[in-house]
Amino acid sequence: xxxxxxxxxxxxxxxxxxxxxxxxxxxxxxxxxxxxxxxxxxxxxxxxxxxxxxxxxxxxxxxxxxxxxxxxxxxxxxxxxxxxxxxxxxxxxxxxxxxxxxxxxxxxxxxxxxxxxxxxxxxxxxxxxxxxxxxxxxxxxxxxxxxxxxxxxxxxxxxxxxxxxxxxxxxxxxxxxxxxxxxxxxxxxxxxxxxxxxxxxxxxxxxxxx
Numbered sequence: 001x002x003x004x005x006x007x008x009x010x011x012x013x014x015x016x017x018x019x020x021x022x023x024x025x026x027x028x029x030x031x032x033x034x035x036x037x038x039x040x041x042x043x044x045x046x047x048x049x050x051x052x053x054x055x056x057x058x059x060x061x062x063x064x065x066x067x068x069x070x071x072x073x074x075x076x077x078x079x080x081x082x083x084x085x086x087x088x089x090x091x092x093x094x095x096x097x098x099x100x101x102x103x104x105x106x107x108x109x110x111x112x113x114x115x116x117x118x119x120x121x122x123x124x125x126x127x128x129x130x131x132x133x134x135x136x137x138x139x140x141x142x143x144x145x146x147x148x149x150x151x152x153x154x155x156x157x158x159x160x161x162x163x164x165x166x167x168x169x170x171x172x173x174x175x176x177x178x179x180x181x182x183x184x185x186x187x188x189x190x191x192x193x194x195x196x197x198x199x200x201x202x203x204x205x206x207x208x209x210x
Contacts, residue, residue, distance in 0.1 A: 002073030010076030010117050012163045017110035023163060024172030025186055058085040067121040072160050078118045095122050097133045104139040111135060112146055116156040119148045
């Protein structure tokens with residue numbers, strides 16, 4: 001069980017999957033810088049995070065819902081949570097988080113982990129089971145549904161633990177330049193190429209000490 005001052009943001013999980021160093025820079029050193037990708041995301045979320053709800057038939061849609069898990073020590077907001085009237089014999093509600101993304105489906109786990117973490121929060125808060133979630137991707141203009149299965153749950157909880165370790169120890173992981181660095185808003189601050197060159201020179205100096 002975590003106290004409120006130990007909570008980490010749900011967004012930190014996506015940052016960690018993309019790059020542990022990026023996660024450390026943002027959530028330990030409080031560094032942030034906008035680029036075209038983050039601006040697009042902000043514009044999309046401004047249309048969603050309105051703290052409102054509407055009911056249509058058996059479906060209730062809540063926008064900008066604040067969620068948390070004491071067990072996992074995470075907190076944040078869900079873009080949209082859809083509640084459908086109970087259809088199960090036990091009367092449990094049908095709950096599904098829906099995330100809005102400006103781009104398109106990613107090859108890595110970053111989006112799925114964030115969605116699964118939202119599901120885990122909702123399960124704890126509502127004492128129910130969330131079996132699925134969905135994304136609405138702006139670039140392809142359609143929903144993509146995700147099953148919240150045991151494998152995704154396990155990966156998500158492992159990533160949550162890894163982020164807690166970075167934040168609690170206040171240690172930013174070392175830089176490692178990769179192709180994806182070119183799309184990172186913190187590229188000029190992180191300087192992974194320069195850090196790698198400095199590390200390489202240090203190793204070379206150790207090898208050639210007379």
